[in-house]
Amino acid sequence: MAIRKGRTIIFDKGINIRSSAAAVGVKEGKGPLAAYFDHIAEDDMMGEATWEKAEIRLQKTALEKALSKASLSAGELDMILAGDLLAQCIASVFSARETGVPFFGQYGACSTMAQELIIGSLLCESGAFSRVAAVTSSHFCSAERQFRMPLEYGGQRTLTAQWTVTGAGAVILEENSSDIRIADAVPGVITDMKVKDTANMGAAMAPAAADTILTYLRDMNAAPSDFDMILTGDLGNVGSELLVELLRREGTDISSVHNDCGKLIFDQSEQDVHSGGSGCGCCASVLSSCIANMLYTGKLSNILFIATGALMSPVSSAQGESIPGIAHLVHIVSEKGCKG
């Protein structure tokens, strides 16, 4: 049985990450993490007729790769938890449609992967399920036309704007299946500092990340230096700077161990992404590839993964609403790292 200490969930034995995989688009495949991705698309249409269908293909590919790395078929899963940025989560629905596996759609915007890791671990902890897949995706083109402008319009982007990652990540959770363990977690609370600039999501999400990280450190009586890495996703450059500053004001300095998936996925001097990457697929593909690899090989042994989401829609913003942020935290431990 899991227990709770304040807002922090402490898993009994911990749930393991049995395998993970990432499938990404062309631009991501030219970035600094290229060597870690399980699949890099040759073009961003993925052989499909529309960007939405390409995103579905991407999400399917990530799950297939994660299953294949664990020598599993889809039918051996107890549950798929999946989410994306598209209205009515269609990338996830159509990606899971032919699996025959029970399905619960999740929506936490770019925080979805962490939400799924927490729910998935609790579903395993409850005894009802033993193997759960957590999957998310985003696609630059399907997201741009939904949230911003038609791509053909060729609009200029402000320097605070982030670039939606074309990518999908899949994680298979299962007890006693590997050396990588989800030890504890903090589900996020919606935080709204009344930021209304949809070209500056980092600013809207940073306060939520600060709240969740402070809650965890307080609940567990821990310090930033206890961790190899405090990895947010996806605050980008502007949001990361704000997060470090917000925490500094509370007497907590994470600067020496902090990094952000939105900063890691692109080469910022070469790839012109302004404030960095974003989208459900950003932190999911970084976690499922590079970070998972470093945990499996023992290069990282003790990290906090905090996925942040901007919970607005084009309609809420058009109606003058601010952008509510949320951040869910997952503490991941590698026993390999501990032993090594």
Place this chain on the structure above:
Amino acid sequence: MAIRKGRTIIFDKGINIRSSAAAVGVKEGKGPLAAYFDHIAEDDMMGEATWEKAEIRLQKTALEKALSKASLSAGELDMILAGDLLAQCIASVFSARETGVPFFGQYGACSTMAQELIIGSLLCESGAFSRVAAVTSSHFCSAERQFRMPLEYGGQRTLTAQWTVTGAGAVILEENSSDIRIADAVPGVITDMKVKDTANMGAAMAPAAADTILTYLRDMNAAPSDFDMILTGDLGNVGSELLVELLRREGTDISSVHNDCGKLIFDQSEQDVHSGGSGCGCCASVLSSCIANMLYTGKLSNILFIATGALMSPVSSAQGESIPGIAHLVHIVSEKGCKG
């Protein structure tokens, strides 16, 4: 600890429904269930400037009423699970924004309430949480303009079309809190019989409901006559007829115990809703009001609640995709009924 038998989850002690409430719109308040609703709006704008904000108000009201019936404040909840039909689930996000309670957005279209009851019960069963709210809503006007036509267009509706309910339901789950118990559940699998008519959602969802019900009866070695009521939501008239027929072909006759929330909520001879009600708020408001009342008073003691969802979006339909359906089942038992 919960266990699983086939696809059916069997809860250890069962999680109780501590309280529930429903808030509905004007038309629903003139229907046959009027006496059971906790709040009936005086007009469908609920004093707000837009239909989306009205839906947010509706969802907030349902949760407030459910909390107040349990003498609880929002701060005493461990978690809010909420979902709706709007893109990026904004009715749920903005409704939960000021609660300060951890939040996980859920998306299962009209099946969302059952999905939340299953996840919520498992979160309690895991030991991590002791009190979880499950909330959903829909609003005729916000749904029409998102999924179909601008209301001002005054489009004709086909006779197979259902009427999206303006309503919200909230359920508070907590162990050892009442005589109403969630005993077991079946999470649904996506079923797609290639129906493409978005004005006939009942036909798209009926096969999913049939699959889930058959799975449960098989897993538990049960018969329809074991239950006081097999309540689907929201297949409407067309979908209900199809469900009964699909099950009959499999040798299972549910006709004497079957009813559907989409058939119950409106007076079909007077209220001109064609094939009945639909929307996340339909089965949620019927369950949280009339059905909960009949369970609390012992008029019902043993029911299957099966919420069905049509997992399409305007974009997926415009791109020629069919409508995937899903149905999640929850077996609810009233100890009051058993004793009485």
